[in-house]
Amino acid sequence: MQLGVAKNSTMTERSIRACCLLKWLLVLNIICLISAQSTFFEISSPWVWTCKEKKCLRTRASETTQGQSNAVCKLTCYDSATLWPLPTGKTTLSKDISAFFANNVRVAKLTSNSSKTDDMLKEAAAIFTGYIQQMESNGLGGSTRDCSVSANTCASASYVSSEHLFNVEVIVTQNFTPLALDTDESYTLDVKTINSVTTAYIVAETFFGARHAMETLSQLITWDELSNSLVVIKDVHIEDSPVFPHRGFTLDTARNYMEIPLIKRIIDGLSYNKLNVFHWHISDSNSFPFVSNREPLMAIYGAHSARQIYRPADIQELVHYAQESKSFPNWTLQATLVLDGNGGPLYGMGDLILCLDEQPWEEYCAQPPCGIFNPINDKIYTVLSNIYKDMADLFQSDMFHMGGDEVNMKCWKEKESITQWLVDKGWDKDPNAYLKLWSNYQNQSLAKLDEAYGRNNHIILWNSDLTAKEHATNYLDRNRYIIQYWNTWNDTILKDLYEDGYKLIISNYDALYLDCGYGSWVGNGLNNWCSPFIGWKSVYDNSPRAMIENFKLSYNKDQILGGEAALWAEQSKGLAIESKIWPRLSAHAERFWTDPDTKWLAAETRMHMQRERMVERGITADPLQPEWCVQNDVHPVISNNNM
Numbered sequence: 177m178q179l180g181v182a183k184n185s186t187m188t189e190r191s192i193r194a195c196c197l198l199k200w201l202l203v204l205n206i207i208c209l210i211s212a213q214s215t216f217f218e219i220s221s222p223w224v225w226t227c228k229e230k231k232c233l234r235t236r237a238s239e240t241t242q243g244q245s246n247a248v249c250k251l252t253c254y255d256s257a258t259l260w261p262l263p264t265g266k267t268t269l270s271k272d273i274s275a276f277f278a279n280n281v282r283v284a285k286l287t288s289n290s291s292k293t294d295d296m297l298k299e300a301a302a303i304f305t306g307y308i309q310q311m312e313s314n315g316l317g318g319s320t321r322d323c324s325v326s327a328n329t330c331a332s333a334s335y336v337s338s339e340h341l342f343n344v345e346v347i348v349t350q351n352f353t354p355l356a357l358d359t360d361e362s363y364t365l366d367v368k369t370i371n372s373v374t375t376a377y378i379v380a381e382t383f384f385g386a387r388h389a390m391e392t393l394s395q396l397i398t399w400d401e402l403s404n405s406l407v408v409i410k411d412v413h414i415e416d417s418p419v420f421p422h423r424g425f426t427l428d429t430a431r432n433y434m435e436i437p438l439i440k441r442i443i444d445g446l447s448y449n450k451l452n453v454f455h456w457h458i459s460d461s462n463s464f465p466f467v468s469n470r471e472p473l474m475a476i477y478g479a480h481s482a483r484q485i486y487r488p489a490d491i492q493e494l495v496h497y498a499q500e501s502k503s504f505p506n507w508t509l510q511a512t513l514v515l516d517g518n519g520g521p522l523y524g525m526g527d528l529i530l531c532l533d534e535q536p537w538e539e540y541c542a543q544p545p546c547g548i549f550n551p552i553n554d555k556i557y558t559v560l561s562n563i564y565k566d567m568a569d570l571f572q573s574d575m576f577h578m579g580g581d582e583v584n585m586k587c588w589k590e591k592e593s594i595t596q597w598l599v600d601k602g603w604d605k606d607p608n609a610y611l612k613l614w615s616n617y618q619n620q621s622l623a624k625l626d627e628a629y630g631r632n633n634h635i636i637l638w639n640s641d642l643t644a645k646e647h648a649t650n651y652l653d654r655n656r657y658i659i660q661y662w663n664t665w666n667d668t669i670l671k672d673l674y675e676d677g678y679k680l681i682i683s684n685y686d687a688l689y690l691d692c693g694y695g696s697w698v699g700n701g702l703n704n705w706c707s708p709f710i711g712w713k714s715v716y717d718n719s720p721r722a723m724i725e726n727f728k729l730s731y732n733k734d735q736i737l738g739g740e741a742a743l744w745a746e747q748s749k750g751l752a753i754e755s756k757i758w759p760r761l762s763a764h765a766e767r768f769w770t771d772p773d774t775k776w777l778a779a780e781t782r783m784h785m786q787r788e789r790m791v792e793r794g795i796t797a798d799p800l801q802p803e804w805c806v807q808n809d810v811h812p813v814i815s816n817n818n819m
């Protein structure tokens with residue numbers, strides 16, 4: 177009994193103690209939280225990183241004297257630092273770093289012999305220094321760099337000196353010309369450090385090479401958590417130029433409208449990856465948001481709403497942003513024009529569009545609403561001419577995309593007016609009468625386009641029935657037309673176009689359509705037509721050489737102008753599109769800038785860092801693995817068979 181009481185009292189005592197302890201822990205926790213917030217930079221992490229066999233291994237700080245921050249380890253441990261896309265020429269990077277503060281960066285010299293280049297270089301230099309300031313302020317996390325106010329934001333490692341200077345000198349040798357297919361985008365970048373001065377020397381033929389060099393230079397700099405400073409690789413020599421001249425992204429703003437600020441963010445992202453073409457699929461049968469001064473009713477009736485439009489001033493602003501601010505050229509904005517069916521009858525111009533909203537739609541078009549040009553109504557060429565003139569006022573690129581796929585000839589075949597027209601022309605006996613009609617449309621509208629521009633642009637068309645074997649060479653001059661290829665990587669359509677000698681832009685949907693793998697919005701299917709979802713590895717490994725050699729043909733690189741990934745936007749809108757685009761588009765960028773012999777596995781660690789770099793700069797890019805893998809440089813490959 178006594179024992180019992182004693183036991184009881186002990187239990188009570190224990191539970192009281194436990195209770196108090198719990199309270200105390202709670203209080204302690206709160207105190208810890210508060211102090212963690214106020215002394216963020218004083219917590220020293222138990223982890224550092226050490227470089228072993230080109231991997232950065234997370235290591236206990238107490239177990240090494242070689243420890244670095246994760247970012248600095250990755251900058252100095254890998255052969256090519258964290259550069260993305262990889263340079264194609266000679267690359268030498270020293271393993272040591274210099275520390276500096278953002279306000280010691282000077283763009284000391286910009287030398288070119290055109291004032292246009294000078295102006296653009298100044299803007300590019302401001303963007304470059306902007307990245308560096310952003311890296312520092314992200315690193316400081318809202319704290320200031322002022323050492324006298326908060327000593328802990330400065331110097332904890334011996335190599336930090338608030339005196340270390342960082343100079344940038346740029347020389348551009350050619351006179352200014354807007355970016356075109358034959359523009360030299362090459363550059364050399366040297367970084368040299370003598371005592372407390374680091375100087376980066378950039379030499380490029382053109383402005384465009386120089387801006388790529390600044391992007392590369394920004395990637396040789398990182399924030400170092402251990403010293404609370406920026407660091408740059410001390411000595412560098414890089415020679416670089418892209419393998420393909422045309423490296424792009426197609427954005428569809430017709431299925432769902434995208435705001436101009438969102439498009440600007442995409443253009444920013446292109447510049448981080450040295451992509452140089454923004455192909456704007458501005459209209460389609462679903463909507464016509466392009467405000468044409470000469471044909472204003474098109475947008476009034478064709479836009480989703482009065483707010484969801486692109487006015488000439490919006491477009492001018494975007495073009496300026498692309499070419500000046502973000503350093504993209506006149507030809508990066510190519511508009512594809514697909515006229516909206518709704519415009520037709522409103523003009524009192526007769527039927528401009530046939531099979532408008534025809535049912536069952538699946539027999540007449542690839543997706544509702546249906547509608548196809550009436551190629552025998554001359555007024556269609558007047559409308560096109562006006563719209564082309566408006567486009568020529570806004571887009572000065574040397575390329576123009578005329579769209580041209582998804583023509584469904586069934587509609588034409590069923591229209592008596594058309595069959596009669598073919599009889600009158602004496603074309604009705606021709607087994608290819610309807611292709612001939614299509615070709616006639618293409619020729620007439622091309623004449624209007626050339627007239628509107630007052631010159632002959634390169635014309636891009638999607639591959640289609642018109643570009644098929646036996647037909648393409650009858651209808652499409654290969655010196656005039658570039659074909660954008662969208663079928664699968666090993667479809668013989670590609671072989672035929674290649675053998676017919678057309679210059680090609682690669683957009684095979686099984687690697688480069690970023691909208692694949694979402695649910696089906698049309699019909700009863702569960703997954704959309706081009707499912708499954710395409711991971712970055714497939715994007716990365718999408719090699720034009722492999723495609724051509726797969727057909728046992730000899731590979732002529734010059735016939736491949738480059739590649740474009742695409743986001744068709746039936747199910748995309750708003751900021752959410754960024755995680756669909758990024759970082760997969762970065763994989764595409766390295767494939768077409770560097771075209772490495774290696775596959776994705778060799779790029780994986782850098783790919784993670786490129787994704788982190790974009791996130792730092794404000795892009796909502798999806799992670800590709802749990803952060804633990806990134807921090808430990810571990811790839812969970814199970815066996816070599818998996819690679």
Ligand SMILES: *[C@@H]1O[C@H](CO)[C@@H](O)[C@H](O)[C@H]1NC(C)=O
Pocket residue numbers: 289349350351
């Ligand atoms: C611009 O500079 C390059 C090399 O420095 C030179 O070859 C070229 O003649 C110069 N052009 C003009 C217009 O001065």
Ligand SMILES: *[C@@H]1O[C@H](CO)[C@@H](O)[C@H](O)[C@H]1NC(C)=O
Pocket residue numbers: 353354355499500505506572
């Ligand atoms: C783009 O083209 C327009 C008209 O040809 C020209 O005024 C402008 O300077 C060009 N911009 C660039 C960056 O070449």
Ligand SMILES: *[C@@H]1O[C@H](CO)[C@@H](O)[C@H](O)[C@H]1NC(C)=O
Pocket residue numbers: 612613615616619650651652653
């Ligand atoms: C269109 O022009 C091409 C030449 O560029 C020609 O070969 C073709 O026959 C023309 N089509 C028609 C229907 O006249």
Ligand SMILES: *[C@@H]1O[C@H](CO)[C@@H](O)[C@H](O)[C@H]1NC(C)=O
Pocket residue numbers: 666
């Ligand atoms: C094309 O490649 C796919 C895999 O990507 C394969 O399943 C298919 O059999 C190939 N087709 C041909 C005609 O080789």
